[in-house]
C-alpha cells in the first residue's frame with residue numbers, strides 16, 4: 001500500500017523506534033493508518049521499520065532530531081509528498097534528565113527543552129497547515145505526570161524534564177483553542193511505564209513503585225498506545241485541550 005489513495009489515513013509518530021512510540025505505531029497500523037516513524041537515525045529505528053514491513057505494514061522512516069526545525073519541515077513535506085495528507089500527529093519523542101539545579105549545565109537545560117518541548121512545537125508547526133487545509137486533524141502530545149507532580153525523589157527525571165513536560169500541557173491547551181474547530185489537540189500524561197527509559201529504575205524499585213499504584217501494576221507501552229488510538233480514531237470527537245492521566249490511579253487526588 002503506498003501513494004495517496006483517498007481513503008488512506010496517515011499518522012506521524014515521533015520517538016517511534018521503540019517503547020511507547022512503537023506501541024503507538026502498532027496500534028495505528030492496526031487501525032488502518034499508514035505511519036511515518038520519526039526517530040533519531042539508529043539501528044533500532046531500522047529494525048523496527050524492517051520488522052513492521054515484514055508484517056506487511058505501510059511505514060515510512062524519518063531519521064533525525066525532532067529539535068531541528070528545518071529538518072522537521074522537510075520531513076513533513078516528504079510525508080505530504082508521499083501520502084498527500086497527515087491526519088494524526090503523535091508527538092511522543094522525549095528524553096530524561098536526572099540532574100538537579102545545582103548540577104545541570106546550560107547546554108543540558110537547552111537540550112531537554114529542545115527535544116521535549118521545541119520538538120512538539122516543530123511538528124505542530126509543520127503539520128498544522130496541511131491539517132487545516134484538508135479540513136481536519138488530531139494532534140496528541142506526550143507529556144508526563146511529572147509535569148503536574150514535579151517528579152519525586154526517585155523519579156528518572158528532575159525539574160528540567162518536569163518544566164518541559166509542563167510546557168507541553170500549556171502548548172496543548174493553547175493550540176487546542178487556536179486550531180479549533182478543525183484540529184483537536186490533546187495530551188497524555190503517562191505514569192510509571194516500563195520502557196528502556198525507565199528500565200534501571202524499574203529494576204531497582206519495581207515492587208515499591210507497584211505498591212503505590214492503585215491498579216497494582218506498572219504500565220506497559222500499550223497502556224498508553226490504546227489511549228492514543230482512542231484519541232486518534234474516536235468518532236465523533238468532542239474532546240480537545242484535554243489532558244488524560246494514564247497512571248493506574250497513582251496520582252489520583
Ligand SMILES: NC(=O)c1ccc[n+]([C@@H]2O[C@H](COP(=O)([O-])OP(=O)(O)OC[C@H]3O[C@@H](n4cnc5c(N)ncnc54)[C@H](O)[C@@H]3O)[C@@H](O)[C@H]2O)c1
Nearest residue numbers: 015017019020039040065066092093094144190193195197
Ligand atoms: N516510560 C515512562 O514511564 C514515561 C512516563 C511519562 C512520560 N513518558 C514520555 O513518553 C515518551 C516516550 O517514552 P518512552 O518511555 O517510550 O522512552 P524511550 O526512551 O523508550 O523512547 C523514546 C524514543 O524517542 C527517541 N528520541 C529521543 N530523542 C529524540 C530526538 N531528539 N528526535 C527524535 N527522536 C528522539 C528515542 O530514540 C527513542 O526511540 C517520552 O516523551 C517520555 O518522556 C514516559
